[in-house]
Amino acid sequence: xxxxxxxxxxxxxxxxxxxxxxxxxxxxxxxxxxxxxxxxxxxxxxxxxxxxxxxxxxxxxxxxxxxxxxxxxxxxxxxxxxxxxxxxxxxxxxxxxxxxxxxxxxxxxxxxxxxxxxxxxxxxxxxxxxxxxxxxxxxxxxxxxxxxxxxxxxxxxxxxxxxxxxxxxxxxxxxxxxxxxxxxxxxxxxxxxxxxxxxxxxxxxxxxxxxxxxxxxxxxxxxxxxxxxxxxxxxxxxxxxxxxxxxxxxxxxxxxxxxxxxxxxxxxxxxxxxxxxxxxxxxxxxxxxxxxxxxxxxxxxxxxxxxxxxxxxxxxxxxxxxxxxxxx
Amino acid sequence: xxxxxxxxxxxxxxxxxxxxxxxxxxxxxxxxxxxxxxxxxxxxxxxxxxxxxxxxxxxxxxxxxxxxxxxxxxxxxxxxxxxxxxxxxxxxxxxxxxxxxxxxxxxxxxxxxxxxxxxxxxxxxxxxxxxxxxxxxxxxxxxxxxxxxxx
Numbered sequence: 001x002x003x004x005x006x007x008x009x010x011x012x013x014x015x016x017x018x019x020x021x022x023x024x025x026x027x028x029x030x031x032x033x034x035x036x037x038x039x040x041x042x043x044x045x046x047x048x049x050x051x052x053x054x055x056x057x058x059x060x061x062x063x064x065x066x067x068x069x070x071x072x073x074x075x076x077x078x079x080x081x082x083x084x085x086x087x088x089x090x091x092x093x094x095x096x097x098x099x100x101x102x103x104x105x106x107x108x109x110x111x112x113x114x115x116x117x118x119x120x121x122x123x124x125x126x127x128x129x130x131x132x133x134x135x136x137x138x139x140x141x142x143x144x145x146x147x148x149x150x151x152x153x154x155x156x157x158x159x160x161x162x163x164x165x166x167x168x169x170x171x172x173x174x175x176x177x178x179x180x181x182x183x184x185x186x187x188x189x190x191x192x193x194x195x196x197x198x199x200x201x202x203x204x205x206x207x208x209x210x211x212x213x214x215x216x217x218x219x220x221x222x223x224x225x226x227x228x229x230x231x232x233x234x235x236x237x238x239x240x241x242x243x244x245x246x247x248x249x250x251x252x253x254x255x256x257x258x259x260x261x262x263x264x265x266x267x268x269x270x271x272x273x274x275x276x277x278x279x280x281x282x283x284x285x286x287x288x289x290x291x292x293x294x295x296x297x298x299x300x301x302x303x304x305x306x307x308x309x310x311x312x313x314x315x316x317x318x319x320x321x322x323x324x325x326x327x328x
Numbered sequence: 329x330x331x332x333x334x335x336x337x338x339x340x341x342x343x344x345x346x347x348x349x350x351x352x353x354x355x356x357x358x359x360x361x362x363x364x365x366x367x368x369x370x371x372x373x374x375x376x377x378x379x380x381x382x383x384x385x386x387x388x389x390x391x392x393x394x395x396x397x398x399x400x401x402x403x404x405x406x407x408x409x410x411x412x413x414x415x416x417x418x419x420x421x422x423x424x425x426x427x428x429x430x431x432x433x434x435x436x437x438x439x440x441x442x443x444x445x446x447x448x449x450x451x452x453x454x455x456x457x458x459x460x461x462x463x464x465x466x467x468x469x470x471x472x473x474x475x476x477x478x479x
Contacts, residue, residue: 046447046448046449047448047449049459049467050447050450050451050455050467051449052447053455053458053459053462053464054462056459056462057459057462057463058418058463059463060463060464061463069374074468075445075470075471076468076470077442077447077470077471077472078446078447078448078470079474080442080443080448081438081442082400083400084434084435084437084438084439084448085435085438085439085442087419087421087422087423087426087431087435088422088423088426088431088435088436088438088439089345089423089426090344090345090419090420090423091344092478092479094344095478096442096475096478099475099478128344128345134344141349141478142478144477144478145474145477145478189401190399190401190402191400191402194401194402194403194405194406195402195405195406204406210398229363230363230399230401230403232356232363232367232399233399234398234399234400234401235364235367235397235398235399236396236397236434237368237396237397240364240367240368240397241399243367244363244367244399284413307462307463309462312458319344
């Protein structure tokens with residue numbers, strides 16, 4: 001297990017010796033290693049840890065080569081979901097988000113997210129709770145479980161952490177097998193970038209962060225007309241989301257690409273499992289493999305397709321691996 | 329005779345981040361980049377805002393309302409020159425519709441899943457087996473008892 005290999009730590013935040021442990025971690029890590037290690041608390045969320053654990057595996061396995069160390073914290077729940085759960089009751093959504101954030105406030109480490117939905121919820125909650133009146137209302141509710149939200153926890157998506165803390169150069173250094181010639185169609189999804197005043201990741205009209213990340217692994221990012229179109233997952237309608245996905249997939253396929261690269265597990269659901277449903281509806285095979293960025297990074301770092309869980313995808317990724325000369 | 333109810337604004341005002349609805353000047357910048365507007369034959373954020381301001385929200389809060397067609401893409405939030413945050417107003421309407429039990433089943437399912445298990449997606453023994461094959465530890469059981477107290 002990764003925890004046994006010392007790749008990540010299981011830290012119990014209720015343990016009074018925890019502060020001591022954090023100091024020990026520091027000295028152990030910097031021992032005879034000249035590289036700087038950045039420590040973060042990972043928040044994997046529901047979809048990735050339960051439905052698409054291959055994404056968690058890819059993230060955990062590619063992190064060490066980037067100088068990232070994950071310090072796991074117990075007690076997180078669903079972020080909660082910014083679509084269906086928030087639609088039922090905003091105050092309840094905000095309170096549960098505040099609870100998640102309050103768990104890490106005394107630990108002195110930033111939270112890193114890998115799901116756009118979790119990022120949206122936690123960042124927006126942090127932003128809303130800057131308002132004292134609202135914070136007081138939420139803290140009133142949190143009293144019932146003996147917790148208080150102070151607002152000191154900082155949250156960022158792993159892509160932003162890589163760009164701002166780790167550096168693209170470190171990503172390039174970690175690459176053993178550059179994915180040369182791989183044409184990857186970009187899909188940003190909506191929640192990583194918007195609302196931009198809260199998310200502060202990139203310009204939502206002309207984003208480049210994913211392109212740089214894909215270039216860093218030696219692959220070629222391909223733009224297409226519907227690069228910024230929503231996947232439609234949140235739209236509760238029988239036909240509309242399928243039509244959006246169809247248009248995005250067709251837009252991508254018109255560009256002669258090898259696969260679609262994305263960073264959101266919900267989008268992945270729409271384009272991988274969703275592509276099968278789309279095929280049934282339109283009686284057409286699209287055959288567009290869909291990959292989560294950190295799986296691409298994993299392949300570039302020399303991990304096997306099985307290590308990053310490509311075998312778990314509904315749309316087979318064989319032709320990408322063939323092109324890259326990777327043995328399955 | 330159509331009844332306008334300007335008091336409805338106060339109801340929406342009380343909901344988190346929905347209180348900028350009256351800044352709306354009906355410019356329709358929100359409609360231009362709205363994917364739901366493009367793909368639906370009835371969804372229109374500008375119209376929704378007008379109905380909120382005038383309190384003509386019977387249809388919006390009824391079963392099968394168009395508000396559930398919103399993709400939550402936040403384009404309207406980005407485009408609005410008045411900081412109305414149309415998507416947040418729409419989510420506020422979803423809150424009100426849910427109070428009246430006029431929400432789609434999917435919302436209830438997600439809420440119940442979080443209440444019962446702490447997650448939106450059910451964890452099973454198969455999940456832990458798959459995680460094990462990928463070299464991951466088993467998923468943690470979320471503290472559901474504590475979570476329920478703030479439900």
